[in-house]
Amino acid sequence: METLSFLMDGFAVALQPENLMFALLGAFLGTLIGALPGLGPANGVAILIPLAFTLGLRPETALIMLTAVYAGAMYGGRISSILLNIPGDEPAMMTCLDGYPMAKKGKAAEALAISAIASFMGSLIATIGLILLAPILARFALTFGPAEYFALFLLAFATLGGITGKNPMKTVVAAAIGLMIATVGIDNTGVQRFTFGTLELYEGVDFIIAIVGLFAISELLFFIEDKAGGGKEKMTVNKLKLSFSDIRGIMPSCFRGGVLGFIAGVLPGAGASLGSFIGYTLEKKVVGKKGYFGEGDPRGVAGPEAGNNGASSGALVPMLTLGVPGSGTTAVLLALLISMNITPGPLMFTQNADIVWGVIAALLIGNFLLLVLNIPLVGIFVKLLSVPPMYLLPIVTMVAFVGIYSISNTTFDLYFMVAFGVAGYIFRKLEIPLVPIILGLLLGPEMEKNLRHALDISDGDWTVLWESGLAIGLWVFAGLGLILPYIIGPILRRRMNSAVKEMPTSD
C-alpha cells in the first residue's frame, strides 16, 4: 500500500508539464539514437548527459529525460534490425532473425508495429516488476554494512562482463584501470594523489568526460576504420495492416518474453543479450513445429523484443536499489545520479523518494509515449535512417564537443576527452571492455570509503571483509561471476551465432 502512495507521488512528479515535455523529447531522441546503426543506448545516453547539464535541468527532470532516452534507444534498436538487417547492438541481433524476413516479404510495417507492441509489453511487465521488487530489495540492502558493500562492488565488477563476455580477466584489467583513474585527485584525508601538481586534476577526472570520450569519440574512430553502414538496400515500408487477432496472437509471446527478460535484467551480469536470446529460444520451444521461425514469424519478433526491453528495465532494479548497475547504459545513468550529488542505493528510497518514484512513474509514462510515438511516427524514424553516417557521426562528435565544453568552458577538458577517445579505440581493439572502466571511475570513491570504514571498525583486521554470511555469499557470487563466463560464455555465444547462421535469408 505504501508503495502505491509513493507511486502516486511519483506520478505527480512525472506528470508536471516540464517533466512530461522532457520525457517526450527524450523518448524521441532515444528512438532516433537507437534506430541509427552504430549508436547504441550507452553512447546515446552518454552523449546526451552533458546536454542535460547544460540545460540546467533539475535532477528529477534530467533523470526522467535520460530514462526516456534509455527506453527509447531500446525501442529504436529494432528499426535497423528489421529494415536493414543490421542489429544496432547485441540484444537486437535476435530481432533480425524474423524481423528482416518479414520486411522482405513486404510486411515491414507489421514487423515494426509488432515489435513496438512487444517492446511496450516487455517494458511494462518489467516496470511492474521493478515497482514490486525494488522497495523490498532496498529494505534488504539497508542491512548492509561497509564490508558487505565492498563485496557488493566486487560482485558488480565480476559480473559486469556478463556471461556472454569473452575474457573475464580483461574485465578485471579494465576495472583496475577505472579504479586507478578514480584515485586521481585529493582523497578524503586531504592528500593529493597522482595529480602531478596539475590544478585541473585536483578534483579528479570528471567521468562525464571519460564516458563521452570512451564511447562517442572511439565510435567515430571505429567508423572511419570500418566505413560500414552505408549503401545497404533499405526496405520500403508498406501500409500497416494489423488486425486485433494479430495482436492477440503475439500477446503470449510478449508476456513470456517480458517476464524472462525482467529476470535476466535483474540478475547481475545477464543483461539484455540474454533476455532477447532466451525470449527467442523459448518461443521456438513453446510454439514448436507450428511456427515458421527464421522465415518471418511474428512471434519470433515479439519474443526477443519483449525480452530485450524487459531486461533493460529490469537492469534498473540493482542500479536504483543497490547503486550497482547491471549494464553499460545503467552505468551511464548511475554516473548522472552521482554527478547530481544523489547517492544511489537503498538510502535513495528514503532520502530521495520523490526522485526514485518520479523516475519509475516516468518510465511507465515514457513507455506509453513511446508506443504512441512509435506506431504512427515510425515513418519519420525510417526516413532519418537514410541520413548517411558520414554526415551523422561528425555532427554527433560536434555535439559531444559542445556538451563537454559548456560544462566548464575550458578547452582542457576537450583534450582530455579526445585522449579518452583514442584510449577507448585501443581498448576496443584489444577487446578490453569499456564499461568496467566507467564503473571503476564511478564506484572507486565509494569502494575506498567502504573499505576504510570496514577496516577502521575492525582496527585494521582484513578478515572483517568476509566475516558475515552475507558478505561471504557476495564473495562467492563474485567468484562465480568470473568463472562462469569461461564455462557458459562459449556455449551461449555459439548458440546465438548458429541461430543466426541457420537463417535462410541471411546475407
Next chain:
Amino acid sequence: MTTLNDRIFGVLMIVLAIAYGWGATQLPEPFGGSEAVGPETFPLLLAVVLGLSSLYMVVRPDPDNAWPWSRTGVELVIAVVVLVLYAMLLQPLGFIISTTLAVGTLCWRMGARPVKAFITGGVAGVVVFLLFNFALDLALPLGLLDFMEAN
C-alpha cells in the same frame, strides 16, 4: 594469428602497475598520523590487481585484431589531429568557423563530396550556435566573428 597485442599491452600495464604502486608508497602521510587505511592502501591493492591480471594477459593472450596500418591508419590519424585542432581553435576562431572546418573535414575524409561536407559543417555550426546562444542562453565563443556581436 598472432598474439602480440595482448602481450605488449599486458607488459605496458605491468609497468604502469609498478609505477603506480611505487607512486602510492611515496604519498605523504595524512595529517593526524597513520590509520588502518591510509591514502596508499587502496592504490597499492589496485596495483597488485592490475599487475596480476595483466600478467595473465601476457601468459594467456587472445588472438590479435588487425591494426589498420595502411591508408585507413592515416585517416584515423587525420581524424585525431582534426579533433585536437578543433579543441585548440575553438576559442580563437570561434565556434562557427572551427565547427565548419572540423565537421567539414571529417565528413569529407569519410567520403562526402567536399562542397557538401563543408556546407554540412557550416549549417550544423550555425544551427547549434544559435540554439545554444539564444534558446539555451549558453555562450559559445564567437572568436573571429566577434564583430557581428557589436552590431
